[in-house]
Amino acid sequence: MDNSVKLRRSLPLAEKAFGASGVSVTSMGAGYRCSLRVGADDVAALSQALGVDLPQTPKTSARSASRIAMWLGPDEWSIYDSKNNPIDDLKNVDVACAGVDVSHRNTAIEVSGSLAAGVINAGCPQDLSLEVFPVGACSRTILGKVEIVLCRTKADIFHVECWRSFSPYVFEFLSTAAKEQSALAAR
Amino acid sequence: MLLIHCPYCAEERPETEFAHAGEAHIERSTEMNALTDEGFSKFFFYRDNTKGTTFERWRHIHGCGRYFNAARDTVSDKFLTTYKAGEPKPDLSKLVDDQTNAGAKS
Numbered sequence: 001m002d003n004s005v006k007l008r009r010s011l012p013l014a015e016k017a018f019g020a021s022g023v024s025v026t027s028m029g030a031g032y033r034c035s036l037r038v039g040a041d042d043v044a045a046l047s048q049a050l051g052v053d054l055p056q057t058p059k060t061s062a063r064s065a066s067r068i069a070m071w072l073g074p075d076e077w078s079i080y081d082s083k084n085n086p087i088d089d090l091k092n093v094d095v096a097c098a099g100v101d102v103s104h105r106n107t108a109i110e111v112s113g114s115l116a117a118g119v120i121n122a123g124c125p126q127d128l129s130l131e132v133f134p135v136g137a138c139s140r141t142i143l144g145k146v147e148i149v150l151c152r153t154k155a156d157i158f159h160v161e162c163w164r165s166f167s168p169y170v171f172e173f174l175s176t177a178a179k180e181q182s183a184l185a186a187r
Numbered sequence: 188m189l190l191i192h193c194p195y196c197a198e199e200r201p202e203t204e205f206a207h208a209g210e211a212h213i214e215r216s217t218e219m220n221a222l223t224d225e226g227f228s229k230f231f232f233y234r235d236n237t238k239g240t241t242f243e244r245w246r247h248i249h250g251c252g253r254y255f256n257a258a259r260d261t262v263s264d265k266f267l268t269t270y271k272a273g274e275p276k277p278d279l280s281k282l283v284d285d286q287t288n289a290g291a292k293s
């Protein structure tokens with residue numbers, strides 16, 4: 001008898017997308033995420049295991065293939081990978097650290113287009129100009145009433161991570177802002 | 188929007204990312220059992236609630252997550268400075284002078 005249980009991943013936003021002139025708000029497909037805490041002495045060992053250099057400068061991220069390591073705090077990172085689960089690379093690491101698979105806790109929304117920064121700024125009080133929040137910058141912050149992790153992957157593309165139960169709110173917030181900003185830009 | 192300098196993120200960030208966490212530099216006795224009830228209540232419940240410059244703990248809860256300390260004027264709500272947890276109280280007389288000079292210049 002086959003005792004293995006196969007569970008299909010349910011995405012809270014399914015294939016939701018909103019588009020307006022100058023901006024698109026798109027729910028991203030399934031991805032892997034790892035919440036990682038580790039002391040300064042062991043950062044190098046974990047960077048090697050994960051195949052990406054854990055950034056040590058505030059508000060920065062590092063990429064390698066499908067993986068992105070985002071600095072969240074002095075001893076805290078979020079590892080996102082669209083293809084391979086980063087937790088698998090931590091299984092045989094002999095280092096005191098806390099790595100938790102939070103793939104299903106979060107979901108991601110991509111905001112792209114020339115109006116993207118302005119749309120996020122409708123609910124996020126950080127300065128998102130390219131000088132202050134350049135490509136590769138990432139930060140845990142606020143969008144409206146909820147906490148998000150924001151990462152600028154290209155000049156006009158932002159990756160927005162939020163808890164899955166908050167995602168309908170985040171999606172509606174962003175698409176309403178997109179509708180508004182797009183209409184304003186067209187005037 | 189009030190901007191607060193986080194000493195860990197090393198930049199000014201919007202106040203909505205932060206949470207206030209009470210008075211700073213309150214030392215927990217290493218001999219709690221030896222404390223009288225009065226001594227314990229002083230440590231646990233009583234706070235200075237200063238009008239003017241005060242030392243507070245803050246947490247960058249929706250940012251880097253760290254606790255840090257701040258010297259703030261409770262009348263003007265101005266932050267005089269912020270510094271990492273564990274660092275000593277900064278010299279206030281110098282800070283107040285700096286603020287006065289900055290104010291005089293602007």
Ligand SMILES: [Zn+2]
Pocket residue numbers: 193194195196197247250251252253
């Ligand atoms: Zn911070």
